[in-house]
Amino acid sequence: MKKPIVAIMYDFDKTLSPRDMQEYSFIPSLQMEAGEFWNKCEEMSKKHQMDSISAYMLAMLQEAEKSNLHLTKEAFNALGKDVQLFDGVESWFKRINDYGNSIGVQVEHYILSSGLEEIVEGTSIAKEFKKIYASKYVYNDYDEPIWPAMVVNYTSKTQFIFRINKGVLDVTDNKTLNASMAEEEKRVPFTNMIYIGDGFTDVPCMKIVRHNGGHSIAVYNGDASAAQDMIAHDRVDFVLKSDYRENTEMETTVKAILDLIQAQEVAEDIHNNHIQRIQKKGV
Numbered sequence: 001m002k003k004p005i006v007a008i009m010y011d012f013d014k015t016l017s018p019r020d021m022q023e024y025s026f027i028p029s030l031q032m033e034a035g036e037f038w039n040k041c042e043e044m045s046k047k048h049q050m051d052s053i054s055a056y057m058l059a060m061l062q063e064a065e066k067s068n069l070h071l072t073k074e075a076f077n078a079l080g081k082d083v084q085l086f087d088g089v090e091s092w093f094k095r096i097n098d099y100g101n102s103i104g105v106q107v108e109h110y111i112l113s114s115g116l117e118e119i120v121e122g123t124s125i126a127k128e129f130k131k132i133y134a135s136k137y138v139y140n141d142y143d144e145p146i147w148p149a150m151v152v153n154y155t156s157k158t159q160f161i162f163r164i165n166k167g168v169l170d171v172t173d174n175k176t177l178n179a180s181m182a183e184e185e186k187r188v189p190f191t192n193m194i195y196i197g198d199g200f201t202d203v204p205c206m207k208i209v210r211h212n213g214g215h216s217i218a219v220y221n222g223d224a225s226a227a228q229d230m231i232a233h234d235r236v237d238f239v240l241k242s243d244y245r246e247n248t249e250m251e252t253t254v255k256a257i258l259d260l261i262q263a264q265e266v267a268e269d270i271h272n273n274h275i276q277r278i279q280k281k282g283v
Contacts, residue, residue: 004265005106006258007164007188008096009205011197012113012120012134015219015242016089021119025082026060030067037063053114053135053153061145072143073118080122086221088245093128095246099255103262108188110164112157112195112205117150131169133160154201161195161208164188190214192261194254198242199226206236215257219250 013020023034030037037059045055064071093109100107108130111120117134120126135152137145150171159177163169167187168177183189190212195205198219206216216235218227219242227239240250 003104003106004192004261005108005188006100006192006194006261007108007110008194008196008254009110009112009161009164009209010195011199011202012111012115014198014221015196015202016125016244017083017085018221018242019084021079021083021115022056022060024084025079029069030063032063051151051153053151054148057116057135057137057148057151071145073137073139073145074143076116076118076145077122080119080126081124083119083123085123085125086242086244088243088248088251090124091246092244092251093125095251096254096258100258103258105258105262107258110160112152112160114152114154114157114201131164133157133163133171155204157202158204158208161193161205164193165190191264194257200230203230203235206230210235210237217250217253 010016020034020038022037027034027037038056040063041052041056041059044050044059045052048055050058061071097107109128111129111132111134113120113132113134115134117132117136120132120134126132133152134150135148136150138147138149140146163171163177165186165188166177166181190209191214193209193212193214194217195202195209195214196217196219197206198221202218206218210216215237217238217240218230218236219240220227221242224239224241227236230236231239238253240253241248242250244250
């Protein structure tokens with residue numbers, strides 16, 4: 001039997017990390033408080049009727065210029081080194097991969113984030129992801145950011161689920177993404193997907209995955225009311241504390257989902273074998 005592929009998709013800020021990634025090094029380097037910076041972003045968004053993600057990306061460039069902070073792709077990568085992660089995150093991927101292998105499942109990890117791809121690439125866990133889908137800039141010949149290359153908000157995130165589903169990971173390949181494809185040809189069925197996120201901006205992704213037979217997990221750190229509201233309104237399957245250490249409820253739950261996916265694959269394989277036997281007999 002072919003080893004099934006399971007895609008675990010994560011938001012980043014407040015899902016794998018306790019705060020927004022800009023708050024660890026970037027905003028302090030501007031001599032600003034986090035609230036002050038995000039208020040400026042909100043004001044810019046309202047003034048210019050901008051998408052909130054476009055607004056923060058522009059605000060980062062403008063505030064850096066005011067503070068004589070020279071931004072480059074390398075500088076963004078360096079910011080990732082200061083990003084803190086929830087307990088257990090750094091060892092999480094190996095543990096889940098090893099468990100998947102032990103039961104005959106190939107696990108892949110993906111980031112779907114409105115944060116900056118360049119900062120995520122600088123974190124200690126960047127190498128764990130098959131693909132990082134996040135907002136990012138275009139750079140000039142001096143490696144300076146000049147324009148958004150990708151703006152990922154809560155609805156545009158959903159396209160990446162379909163890319164993972166079909167195995168069309170190149171963001172410039174829209175022709176293959178939108179072409180008709182038989183279900184059996186799709187690389188990762190929705191039933192083999194797990195989406196992990198922290199808030200309402202993850203709801204469209206959570207609903208797409210869940211309503212197509214996959215599994216959605218809302219995580220919380222501290223106040224659980226928002227996550228609990230999502231399960232109360234049938235938007236997610238599980239509400240779990242963002243604790244990724246060994247033997248936590250998070251690990252137990254994800255392993256149980258992997259077990260379920262593997263069991264479904266075995267049952268489906270048995271069913272298909274029975275169908276083939278009958279067809280060969282000409283019944």
